Amino acid sequence: MKKLFTKDRENRKSVKQLELKHFILKQISINSNFLKTVRWNAIYQLSDFDKQGSKTVLSNRCVKTINKKTFHKFTNFSRTVFLKLVKSGQISGLRKSSW
Known part of the structure; x- marks a missing residue:
């Protein structure tokens, strides 16, 4: 890694x-x-x-997991890592929404 x-x-x-x-x-x-x-x-x-x-x-890769398939270009994290950070509240101003 x-x-x-x-x-x-x-x-x-x-x-x-x-x-x-x-x-x-x-x-x-x-x-x-x-x-x-x-x-x-x-x-x-x-x-x-x-x-x-x-x-x-x-090739763009996630900062934490080095995954390049589910890379989110605005945050430099993969989709799964980004969701974990949002759920735990480490990214301010964002939260998981459900309707």
């Missing part, structure tokens, strides 16, 4: 760094104020980027 947390943290850190690099190269390739050779080099470097630096590689 600890291994998945560290692996996920490392993946997110590398994606963040590569995303910044990708953004800079993209802006250089679009900007017409740079020389043509500089823009072509930026486009060439963009084509060499691997898919590991993509956001789609990351």
Whole structure:
């Protein structure tokens, strides 16, 4: 379990760094104020980027259980953990409703 947390943290850190690099190269390739050779080099470097630096590689996981199937994107918890927290009253302003 600890291994998945560290692996996920490392993946997110590398994606963040590569995303910044990708953004800079993209802006250089679009900007017409740079020389043509500089823009072509930026486009060439963009084509060499691997898919590991993509956001789609990351998967959202629950903070407590590392479950990724029932992940709730607004709370970073899985559905079951979120319901337990609401029932116990640890999340203020929310309670389980029934009608």
